[in-house]
Amino acid sequence: MKLPIANGRWPTIANAPAMVGNRKSPAFTLIEVMVVVAILGLLAAMGLPSLIKAVQKEGMRKAVSDFQDVCFTARERAIFSHQKTSVLIHPAEGSFSVDGAAAGTTSHGKVAAGTLPDGIAFALLDIFRQDYLESDPTYIFFYPDGTCDETQVVLMGRGESEMITLDYATATPMVSDVNQ
Numbered sequence: 001m002k003l004p005i006a007n008g009r010w011p012t013i014a015n016a017p018a019m020v021g022n023r024k025s026p027a028f029t030l031i032e033v034m035v036v037v038a039i040l041g042l043l044a045a046m047g048l049p050s051l052i053k054a055v056q057k058e059g060m061r062k063a064v065s066d067f068q069d070v071c072f073t074a075r076e077r078a079i080f081s082h083q084k085t086s087v088l089i090h091p092a093e094g095s096f097s098v099d100g101a102a103a104g105t106t107s108h109g110k111v112a113a114g115t116l117p118d119g120i121a122f123a124l125l126d127i128f129r130q131d132y133l134e135s136d137p138t139y140i141f142f143y144p145d146g147t148c149d150e151t152q153v154v155l156m157g158r159g160e161s162e163m164i165t166l167d168y169a170t171a172t173p174m175v176s177d178v179n180q
Contacts, residue, residue, distance in 0.1 A: 066114035
């Protein structure tokens with residue numbers, strides 16, 4: 001085996017650093033890595049509060065989410081049990097639940113009952129084009145074929161308002177702005 005000759009001389013320990021220094025190293029320096037880590041840390045610190053706020057449910061977001069979950073749970077029960085299932089609504093109390101369900105969540109983690117947060121109230125409870133806001137209690141029925149009563153619910157409070165429309169053909173709740 002022949003050794004490579006650099007600059008016309010045989011490699012020795014004395015001229016080895018000169019040979020190594022001629023090559024470019026593809027690695028990053030420690031300072032470059034520290035700058036990138038610092039920039040990522042700043043971006044994470046700036047975005048963390050908005051990420052936490054987006055994940056937390058409170059106020060109108062919680063009310064809409066809980067009402068949607070109760071509707072999904074009622075639809076699911078109607079389809080799987082092959083029996084008509086209802087959502088029981090007490091507009092004056094601001095509570096709603098799948099009929100016969102205790103407060104809390106189901107085994108699948110879905111909400112089976114809920115109460116509107118403080119400052120949020122029912123502003124419209126329209127079932128088949130009739131307002132049931134003054135009726136206590138009120139029922140929305142979900143059927144085994146995956147349909148439900150044609151329903152529009154408006155929640156208002158804290159300067160916000162949201163409309164939840166139940167599509168009667170699929171029984172899925174759709175959320176929209178009241179002004180639309």
